[in-house]
Amino acid sequence: MAYNSAEDLWYQYFAADGPQWLMLFFMYGFRALWASIGILFDLGIVYITVKTPSLRSICNILIATESFCALVLNLGYFVSFFVVASGTKFIRYEHCFWALILPSLFGTLAQPVMVFTGLDRVFAVACPFWYQQRKAKKYLALVSSFIILYGIFVFVVYYLDYMQTKDIMLSCSTNEMLQSSLAPIMKFSGLAMSALIIIVYTFCWFFVFKFASTSQNVTENNRKLNKSLMFIIGLNLIGVFTKIIIDLILQACLVAANVFIHVPYSTVYSFLTIAVYSANAPVLYIMSSEYRARFDQHFPWIVKIYGKIARSTATVMPSATPPRPWIIINNGIGPAMNGGITPRHI
Template structure:
């Protein structure tokens, strides 16, 4: 095999090294969202906490991309399946829970837009426990699937120990079907939210407010990133289960797609920073360098200390939610 020699090892180091750099940037993005949410009380709404939880799960997914790079650096780019399985299993389960959290964020925003009165008066304790129960159940379900993969796979087989190396055999058909289902549900949910926001008749005339343009823009970004980085990736992996593809071609395409998955699971920070004024102010306050790079003062952007004129006073036709406030940006 080409990679079982010194030149091949160098190629693997370069490939996994570049991916690790991208994963490192993604790791910073996810850590920043978690940090800012913990520090800023203004970002403690249920949806914002879910966004931080998704990014927290994404941290573990980012870390697993360093495994192949480290193994290549020490001259052991291929290891047996069993140790690889136990190295990767935590990050795989948390990564899958990140996707489930994306879907839960979508449902939460859909309820807030479609059923605002119910959403305001909901039993928050029961609502929170339900979300926690769903995540725990899905994690247990994923663990069950992967333990069956472990039982059915030859433990002596050599792998590069990337996350996709432990999804194999007949059980992977179920795994990728789950991923496709969640990804499809996420896109459908956000499309419904987009339609509700864009086509709502009480917007006041035919114009769409600046606030709602931000909502629409953020939703489009989410849908596009999910489609490219998650949905298509799962479709291709499922395709490989039913069609014979050259192993080199399959691994190369899967490796390329892994970069897109990294982007999809770490997009919260940049999307929220550029689309949401509240998140941008919080980031600028926590990281003054960002405010400096954007030519603004972190002191003037402190969350909760702004003195700008409320948007509803400028445009009385701007739609209101049940708290009599303008609609805010929805994102996951």
């Protein structure tokens, strides 16, 4: 079915002259600002991995790769902001496909990278002898080959979708892509990857924390690293299942096709995507002593900021006993005013 801009209610409303374009400006502007914070986090992980020899294990490289994917995805959110801020507001899809395909592609590739990061942790604990004897370069080459093949598949789907919808008018936002009949393919692929992530990290949790024969061999640093990864994956899955539930609710209410609900909802969800995909740096800094030491080494100003935050969140418990002004301390001879609870810092 050919695209007709006269039937595109979203385009007709925001392309018209008037103050309504400010809604797009602030919506995409706040998202670009939020993405810039994610970019700083992602750059931090990539930088300390490149600069630190002790962070060159396969697991560390995969974590940095995931952060790099998130970095490229976050850069893509600036395209829509620049289009709207320039006053153009909308351009044809064929003019912004190549500006959007890399962010969308790398954002999609973050999921298989998460899968292989989890597999690396499972192999390290469940098959320690093989893990120590394996050829690291060959293993990385195998992982890279799979990710590249998956990337080719994703690119083909996006390109075929683009060929069917290149005449539509967009603000050049990544969440405006995949509007053809091929969209369910990528949705199913994303759900399949999420299912793999659940399976892999369930095995990881079992071997690291529950199975006595393997958990006893896990060092404290590796245990903290695994906790960090599971927390990050948990955030990712919360985002995935939240989107699924909301999609089902919208479909049940027969409003999924309403563009004035679908587009804002997709944009709001992208804020969650940014937070989840850029969570590596803050989570690893808080939970992993190795990553915290490297961040502090390369970015010493973080120590001051983190210290201020820690001090500001400390709470002093008030005394459980009310003041007793009638008690007089006579140079330590009289009764001591020690009836209260000792202040505790949480």
